[in-house]
Amino acid sequence: MKSTKRLQILGLLVLCLHLVAGAAETSVPVTTISLPGGVSLDLVTIPSGEFMMGSDAPGWSDTDEVPVHKVTFAKPFEMGKFEVTQRQWIAVMGKWPGNPPGECNGAGDSYPAYGISWTDIAGANGFIEKLNEHVKSTKQGPATFRLPSEAEWEYACRAGSSTPFFFGNTDCEPNSCTTCSLSNYAWFCGNNSGGCGSPTHGSKPVGGKLPNAFGLFDMYGNVREWCQDMSHTSYDGAPTDGSAWITPDATVRVLRGGYWNDLPSASSRRFASYNGPDARNFSFGFRVVRAP
Structure with missing residues (x-):
C-alpha cells in the first residue's frame, strides 16, 4: 500500500512539473508568420x-567586451x-x-540553417529581403525584418540576468569540455563532441534544450548567429540605444554565441566572433528580429 501511494505521489509530482514547464513556455507571447508552403516562423x-552590455568577469570575458556600458x-x-531552420530557408x-x-x-x-554567409542573409536578394517581400505581400504586419544588432542579441540572450549565463552561476569551467549545468540549455563540447556520424556530433534540431526567460531557444550553442554589426576591438564609442555599430571603413561582421562543439567560454552570452560578410561555415547560422 505504501509503495502504491509513493508511486501515486511521484506521478502527481511529475505531472505538476510538466504543467509548470508548459505554462512557463506558453506564457511568453508568440507571433507566427506564415511562410510559403505552409511553413511557419515564430x-x-x-x-x-x-x-x-559587455563583461569584465575573470575567465568569462575578453578585451573586446569592455568597457561595460549601459544600453537602453x-x-x-x-x-x-528559434534559429532559422533549414525548412524555413528553403521556404x-x-x-x-x-x-x-x-x-x-x-x-x-x-x-x-548553416553554411550561409552574412551576404546570403542580409545582402541584395538575400533571405531578409525575400522575407520582407513575402510579409508585405501577404499583409502579415510590418515588413521590417533584419538581423539583430549585437546589443539586441545580448539583451535578448541575457533575458534580465547579469551572470555569465542566463540561468545563473554555473559549475562549468570556461575552457573544459565536461558535462555541467550548461548541458540543460545548449549543445556544446561537453555534450556533443563525438566524431562525424555519431549522435553526439553536429547541429541538432532547434528547441531541444531549455529556453531563457524571454522564451528564446539555443542562444548559447547549436550554431553561431550573424548580427548586423561590424567588428571592433572594444566597446569604446559603442551605441547606447541598441542600434547596430556600423563603421564605413570596416568590413568584418559579428557573430554571437557558440556552436555545437564550442567550449563553455565561447557559449556564454558574452562571446563574439568575427568573419568576412561572404564567409560560409558549418557553424554559422542566424535568427531574425522585427523592429517596430
Whole structure:
C-alpha cells in the first residue's frame, strides 16, 4: 500500500512539473508568420528596458567586451524564437546559396540553417529581403525584418540576468569540455563532441534544450548567429540605444554565441566572433528580429 501511494505521489509530482514547464513556455507571447508552403516562423516579443552590455568577469570575458556600458531599448522588438531552420530557408529562398547541409553536421527540416554567409542573409536578394517581400505581400504586419544588432542579441540572450549565463552561476569551467549545468540549455563540447556520424556530433534540431526567460531557444550553442554589426576591438564609442555599430571603413561582421562543439567560454552570452560578410561555415547560422 505504501509503495502504491509513493508511486501515486511521484506521478502527481511529475505531472505538476510538466504543467509548470508548459505554462512557463506558453506564457511568453508568440507571433507566427506564415511562410510559403505552409511553413511557419515564430517570433517572441522582447520587452523594452536597459542592461549593462559587455563583461569584465575573470575567465568569462575578453578585451573586446569592455568597457561595460549601459544600453537602453526605448521600444520592444520581436526576435525569432528559434534559429532559422533549414525548412524555413528553403521556404523563403527555394535553394541553398552553396553546398546544402550534410548529414555529418546535421541535416533536416528542423535543424538550423548553416553554411550561409552574412551576404546570403542580409545582402541584395538575400533571405531578409525575400522575407520582407513575402510579409508585405501577404499583409502579415510590418515588413521590417533584419538581423539583430549585437546589443539586441545580448539583451535578448541575457533575458534580465547579469551572470555569465542566463540561468545563473554555473559549475562549468570556461575552457573544459565536461558535462555541467550548461548541458540543460545548449549543445556544446561537453555534450556533443563525438566524431562525424555519431549522435553526439553536429547541429541538432532547434528547441531541444531549455529556453531563457524571454522564451528564446539555443542562444548559447547549436550554431553561431550573424548580427548586423561590424567588428571592433572594444566597446569604446559603442551605441547606447541598441542600434547596430556600423563603421564605413570596416568590413568584418559579428557573430554571437557558440556552436555545437564550442567550449563553455565561447557559449556564454558574452562571446563574439568575427568573419568576412561572404564567409560560409558549418557553424554559422542566424535568427531574425522585427523592429517596430
